[in-house]
Amino acid sequence: MILELVVPGRGSLVSSAPPSYKGHRYPVEIIAHCVWLYFRFPLSFREVEELLLERGVTVSHETVRRWCAKFGQTYANGLRRRRPRPGDKWHLDEVFVRINGEPKYLWRAVDADGNVLDILVQGRRDKAAARRFFRKLLKKTRAVPRVVITDKLRSYGAAHREVMPSVEHRSHKGLNNRAENSHQPTRQRERAMKGFRSVGGAQQFLSAFSGISPHFRPYRHRMPATEYRAEMITRFAIWDQVTGVAGLPTAA
Incomplete structure (x- = not known):
């Protein structure tokens, strides 16, 4: 049907x-x-x-x-x-998470309305990790933003120049509160679940969670x-x- x-x-x-x-x-x-x-x-x-x-x-x-x-x-x-189609202003941020006792990073992108565009759990936050997230994000949304806003992590700038050089990049910690605030529901679940046991399990849960939970918020x-x-x-x-x-x- x-x-x-x-x-x-x-x-x-x-x-x-x-x-x-x-x-x-x-x-x-x-x-x-x-x-x-x-x-x-x-x-x-x-x-x-x-x-x-x-x-x-x-x-x-x-x-x-x-x-x-x-x-x-x-x-x-x-x-x-x-x-609806995501807005043309995207906010990107990464946050530290501990998975089975090891430090990992949760990368997240939201649009100007706070809608989660995509997430990715990775072991690093270097240029290769930022580039991987940029490419996954573009493939997932099938859209190109007018501007991306990040904190001052240098990996963003290096990956941005390689993956989407025509897109404006604003690097300023004070402008990125929207992406940082979007981590709060994840932190709440992380505490309730007493952490994640594996990278794959964290990616699977957070991918579904970031699509369902915000719909009711x-x-x-x-x-x-x-x-x-x-x-x-x-x-x-x-x-x-x-x-x-x-x-x-x-x-x-």
């Missing part, structure tokens, strides 16, 4: 098929709800299991883990496809309660389209 949705203020008609749930004995609503709980709130798989049990649904934490691994990135991709402080509720209703409708819940028959 092909689902279509017109979202006011979010661009033109978007069409996408939801994932297949063939072979899963639990209803789509349960699977989607578990994935939403895990990526939206700082919960463990066992805590999601407990919340479902309180509602009379018996599902193991291992099953929840498999659902999140299988459908998390698919849902995140579906949400990203429904976003509009700038609430910028809008009155009625506008916020209307915005959230719209976002839940998009979620139902992405997961396939909206395509289910309703009870009479």
